[in-house]
Amino acid sequence: MKELIEAIAKALVDNPDQVQVRTVEGEQVTVLELRVHPSDLGKVIGKQGRTARSIRTILGAAGMKLKKRFTLEILE
Amino acid sequence: MGSEAAQPASQDRPPARELESYRAPIEALLNTIIARGGFQLSFTMRRLTSPEADLEAPELVVDFSGPDSDLLVEANGELLNALEYIVLKAVRLEEELFTKITFDCHQFRRLRREELKLMAQVAADRALESGAPFPLERLTARERRIVHLALRERSDVRTESQGYGAERRLVIIPAALGRNSAGPDRR
Numbered sequence: 345m346k347e348l349i350e351a352i353a354k355a356l357v358d359n360p361d362q363v364q365v366r367t368v369e370g371e372q373v374t375v376l377e378l379r380v381h382p383s384d385l386g387k388v389i390g391k392q393g394r395t396a397r398s399i400r401t402i403l404g405a406a407g408m409k410l411k412k413r414f415t416l417e418i419l420e
Numbered sequence: 421m422g423s424e425a426a427q428p429a430s431q432d433r434p435p436a437r438e439l440e441s442y443r444a445p446i447e448a449l450l451n452t453i454i455a456r457g458g459f460q461l462s463f464t465m466r467r468l469t470s471p472e473a474d475l476e477a478p479e480l481v482v483d484f485s486g487p488d489s490d491l492l493v494e495a496n497g498e499l500l501n502a503l504e505y506i507v508l509k510a511v512r513l514e515e516e517l518f519t520k521i522t523f524d525c526h527q528f529r530r531l532r533r534e535e536l537k538l539m540a541q542v543a544a545d546r547a548l549e550s551g552a553p554f555p556l557e558r559l560t561a562r563e564r565r566i567v568h569l570a571l572r573e574r575s576d577v578r579t580e581s582q583g584y585g586a587e588r589r590l591v592i593i594p595a596a597l598g599r600n601s602a603g604p605d606r607r
Contacts, residue, residue: 355510392585
């Protein structure tokens with residue numbers, strides 16, 4: 345799932361080499377922490393958070409297929 | 421090397437040609453997302469040469485099929501819309517052109533449009549019966565536009581979108597209530 349978020353984030357930002365995703369496994373839920381270059385934050389969040397919401401929708405659907413819950417944290 | 425190929429008989433109009441250049445990057449990113457997300461989906465892309473009788477007039481359709489089609493269209497196409505938005509953003513399509521490329525799955529767009537038109541008429545009648553503004557469920561900008569257009573011909577109601585971002589709602593207002601509302605920007 346890390347690879348999915350990495351691919352999406354890299355496609356959205358201007359500095360793909362600065363994209364980092366860390367997986368934090370919890371009991372109920374796996375947290376994916378996304379870090380991008382500060383100037384790219386807007387690119388992964390979007391107007392009124394629309395881009396972030398869309399990424400979360402895709403992540404949620406992919407997680408559903410694995411019967412696991414994932415959440416996306418975008419770190420500043 | 422020297423022989424220049426003859427000019428093709430038909431030349432694309434410039435905007436059409438430009439749209440075509442998004443095809444390869446869309447395909448590449450979708451293949452990556454489908455593979456890494458473990459989605460059982462495949463897609464084809466087709467050009468609509470004469471835009472179908474459709475106000476949105478998309479010119480390029482990305483059509484999905486496969487075992488995960490249901491996942492795409494559930495919750496009013498939430499995943500389909502999310503994929504469309506992310507992919508079109510990622511390939512750097514200008515937002516004014518977002519309506520030119522549409523993601524679809526088993527006629528979802530057409531069926532949803534018909535559903536919205538019907539919903540618009542029913543909600544308009546409901547607003548008239550109650551004599552009060554009738555807010556619709558949350559819709560996307562594209563869906564609101566369909567409802568606005570569906571009710572444009574009716575003189576007994578008017579439509580307005582209120583609120584911002586994901587919370588923006590389309591409200592149907594009986595014409596008798598007059599026009600003194602806060603944010604009359606139509607979308």
